[in-house]
Amino acid sequence: MIARRSLTLHLMAWALGALLIVWGGFVVLGYRTGIHEADELTDGHLASVAMLQLSEYGSQFAAREPITGTPVFSSLKSHEYQRSMSVVVWDGTGRILMRTGEAPEVPFKQDEGFETLQLGNPATAWRAFSRWDGPRHERKVAVLLDATERDDLAQDIAEQLVEPGFWLLPVVALVLGLAIHRGLRPLYELSRDVDALDIAKMSPLRNRYEQKEFRAVVESINTLAGRYHAVLARERELSNELAHELRTPLASITLQARALRLVEQGPEREVLLQQLERDALRSGHVLSDLLALARASRTDMADARQALDLDEIARQEVASFGQTAHQSGHELALVSPGAFELMGHPVLLGLVIRNLVENALSHTPVGTQVEVQLDPQQRWLQVCDTAIHPTPTPLQPMPVGARLHEAAADASLGLGWGLGHRVVEKIAQIHGARFEKIAAPPGFTSCFRLSFAPRSALKRYA
Amino acid sequence: MRVLVVEDDEGIAAGLQVHLRQLGWAVDVTDGVASAWHALCAEPFDVVLLDLGLRDGDGAEVLHQLRRAPAGRLPDSATPVLIMTARDQVTSRIQSLDTGADDYVTKPFDPDELAARIRALRRRAVGRAQPLLVCGALQIDPAARSVRLAGQPVELSAREFGILMALVEVRPRVLSRSQIEAKLYNWDNALESNAVEVHVHRLRKKLGDGVVRTMRGVGYFVPEDAA
Numbered sequence: 001m002i003a004r005r006s007l008t009l010h011l012m013a014w015a016l017g018a019l020l021i022v023w024g025g026f027v028v029l030g031y032r033t034g035i036h037e038a039d040e041l042t043d044g045h046l047a048s049v050a051m052l053q054l055s056e057y058g059s060q061f062a063a064r065e066p067i068t069g070t071p072v073f074s075s076l077k078s079h080e081y082q083r084s085m086s087v088v089v090w091d092g093t094g095r096i097l098m099r100t101g102e103a104p105e106v107p108f109k110q111d112e113g114f115e116t117l118q119l120g121n122p123a124t125a126w127r128a129f130s131r132w133d134g135p136r137h138e139r140k141v142a143v144l145l146d147a148t149e150r151d152d153l154a155q156d157i158a159e160q161l162v163e164p165g166f167w168l169l170p171v172v173a174l175v176l177g178l179a180i181h182r183g184l185r186p187l188y189e190l191s192r193d194v195d196a197l198d199i200a201k202m203s204p205l206r207n208r209y210e211q212k213e214f215r216a217v218v219e220s221i222n223t224l225a226g227r228y229h230a231v232l233a234r235e236r237e238l239s240n241e242l243a244h245e246l247r248t249p250l251a252s253i254t255l256q257a258r259a260l261r262l263v264e265q266g267p268e269r270e271v272l273l274q275q276l277e278r279d280a281l282r283s284g285h286v287l288s289d290l291l292a293l294a295r296a297s298r299t300d301m302a303d304a305r306q307a308l309d310l311d312e313i314a315r316q317e318v319a320s321f322g323q324t325a326h327q328s329g330h331e332l333a334l335v336s337p338g339a340f341e342l343m344g345h346p347v348l349l350g351l352v353i354r355n356l357v358e359n360a361l362s363h364t365p366v367g368t369q370v371e372v373q374l375d376p377q378q379r380w381l382q383v384c385d386t387a388i389h390p391t392p393t394p395l396q397p398m399p400v401g402a403r404l405h406e407a408a409a410d411a412s413l414g415l416g417w418g419l420g421h422r423v424v425e426k427i428a429q430i431h432g433a434r435f436e437k438i439a440a441p442p443g444f445t446s447c448f449r450l451s452f453a454p455r456s457a458l459k460r461y462a
Numbered sequence: 463m464r465v466l467v468v469e470d471d472e473g474i475a476a477g478l479q480v481h482l483r484q485l486g487w488a489v490d491v492t493d494g495v496a497s498a499w500h501a502l503c504a505e506p507f508d509v510v511l512l513d514l515g516l517r518d519g520d521g522a523e524v525l526h527q528l529r530r531a532p533a534g535r536l537p538d539s540a541t542p543v544l545i546m547t548a549r550d551q552v553t554s555r556i557q558s559l560d561t562g563a564d565d566y567v568t569k570p571f572d573p574d575e576l577a578a579r580i581r582a583l584r585r586r587a588v589g590r591a592q593p594l595l596v597c598g599a600l601q602i603d604p605a606a607r608s609v610r611l612a613g614q615p616v617e618l619s620a621r622e623f624g625i626l627m628a629l630v631e632v633r634p635r636v637l638s639r640s641q642i643e644a645k646l647y648n649w650d651n652a653l654e655s656n657a658v659e660v661h662v663h664r665l666r667k668k669l670g671d672g673v674v675r676t677m678r679g680v681g682y683f684v685p686e687d688a689a
Contacts, residue, residue, distance in 0.1 A: 255480075258480075262480060
């Protein structure tokens, strides 16, 4: 058995994967932005302190002793982000006027601005900002910050930026899962409806889906279900017809045989024997047509087509029913203007004509006119009759006391309409033809037509 | 017993007629939906054997209409119906039984089995479970068509047996002469004006006066404490 994968899990996996990628991108970007902004912030602080020093004292700086760096008292630290900066003040010649903080001695240079210096022994990185007091270059101030301290600050700020992202990720994933589950609800409903679809009862999918994406699916499923149901119905119908055609004569034979045991020699016994013979023949006919139906169902029939004249076949078949029609009191005729060329199977087409004629003779009363008509131009063959066919009548109560006895049913030597026509349908299908009941032409009451493909389609068929 | 056979196949209808008449039952045959309905509206039947695939429609329509008929008049909506058809699918059986059929046989069937089913239907219709009818010293076996009185076999003709069965099945109800005739004779039988009286007279000679009683001006009956 194939392990079924969950579409919900599949979707969630993809959505969470995409979310992780985007989330990861934001985290990396946030981290780098944090580092960058922290650096900028630190540089800003360095510049601010330098400006503060210069604006506070201007040219009032005087050299003082000692000029070695003074330690920063840790007790003076009052904020987490407070950094330990060092300040060096030179005069125009490079003499140190003041030096505070823990930074090692800084070499005097004429340049000003930001730079990262390697100071001390062993050398450590210091971020420095130096600036002259003005165009006269009387004083120069340098503000320094330990690069490690600066990086710690940047790291801390970046982490503060990124941290909420890690906390929020599971929450977002959970919400996303719920949203996917809720969003797929129409699909679950469709899936349940399809699962509960009972084709045998032909209850189509309810059209309750608002989503336009489902419309085509629902329509397709309903169309397929309809077709399947139609096939089932046809199979059931065929099965009923086969059962009726086979079981009825067998039941009759059984009853005739039993009755023969009970009836003495005489006319009644003779009638029973004749009926027995008719039923046996009828069963034989049914079996012949069942075999024909089975043969017509074979797929290799397309390989045995040949050019033939339907007019000639019709003449032979109609002629073979001459005696039968005479005995049953029917008027049988053929109306054909001449040759009717066709690619097909002569045996099967003969069977078609035989079935249609046999049906017409068997199921119409004495005196009925049965006519086989051919039209090579329009490319059809039809069998029409003049019988008044019974139609279902509404059931109405009848006055009490009426004594009824319907006339005995006429003997039926051939197939019932159903199975005979099924054989014709199958053969028509093999020949690319259409079999249907059509409106009877003037003078007739019933007509069945076999319409072949036009000549232009013959080459394709051949 | 009066049986209506609704069957459009001449062979089956003729065979059934011979077989069922041999059992002493009155058998009438119709071959379509409309004629069956007319027959049911015209006469009371004890059992209907109904084919489904009739030439002018589906026999199920007759069954459906019969079960919906108002009570107390013809057609009798309580008439037992046995479906005999070539349709052997379970769905068809279920549908027929749900529509109101009392039994269902598939063609081809054994004639003896069919007769046994008809007898069972009749038993159920008159509210009897036992296959043997016992009425005092009188014992009737409908399947064997035999009668014993105080343990001794009594030879009865088909008509005498039919009258006795008709009266015993509904005892102690009184049946009129025409009701007895309706159970004994089909449409083809020529009725004589005193046929029932003659058969009752013979029955009394064979069974004694205590079994079949006369209610003057009404008809005949078998008392609960007969014989």
